[in-house]
Amino acid sequence: MDFSGVRRRLAAALGEVRRTILVRRRLLSALCAGVAVLATVRALAPPPPRMAATLVAAHALAAGDVVGPADVASKALPVAAVPDGAARDPVGRTLAGAMAPGEVITDTRLVGPTLLEGHEGSVALPVRIADADVVALLRVGDRVDLFAADPAAATPSGTRLLEGGLILALPRSAARSADGQKGSLVVMAVTPDQGAEISGHAARGLLTVALSR
Secondary structure, eight states: OOHHHHHHHHHHHHHHHHHHHHHHHHHHHHHHHHHHHHHHHHHHSOOOOOEEEEEEESSOBOTTOBOOGGGEEEEEEEGGGSOTTBOSOOTTOBBSSOBOTTOBOBGGGBSSGGGGTTOTTOEEEEEEESOHHHHTTOOTTOEEEEEEEOTTSSSOOEEEEEEEEEEEEOOOOOOOOTTSOOOEEEEEEEOHHHHHHHHHHHHHSEEEEEEOO
């Protein structure tokens, strides 16, 4: 019997086994290294941010719109990105200004006491402006000069009642006033004394505004 041939075949088989074991060890080592790297990356990565359900405008909304259920959508935002005063129940309330789709609805975007936040000593005065087309050019946050005019005067002239008044809200309104004149309402931040003077002029004549710096 030729034992030399058997030994050669056995040696070849053992060599193949060793090579297979070596390759598998290398693959296992690479896999372990990959798992270790992945574990390290996960350990160093910041945790996912906490999310909060936030109410946003479901579509474009105009100043003066009364918010309905179909106007509101819920969107998950990181807690850190939710603005202060995010509204919890805006349905049925009136918008102080226009809103873009997806914009977070906050209390300061709604007509109410929060309009005066940051304006201590002021009151929110609704003022009817005679020319609705002029009001259509205004935006919440604009500064305007307010003028009064007496349409019955022989020589109509404007009296400036307020300089640089802040527009707080633009409720949608085209209803006739008590004297039958049409116009649009704006809500302005004024002092109590200014409010009394403006109200007196509004009862006697027409009011208009001009944009100021």
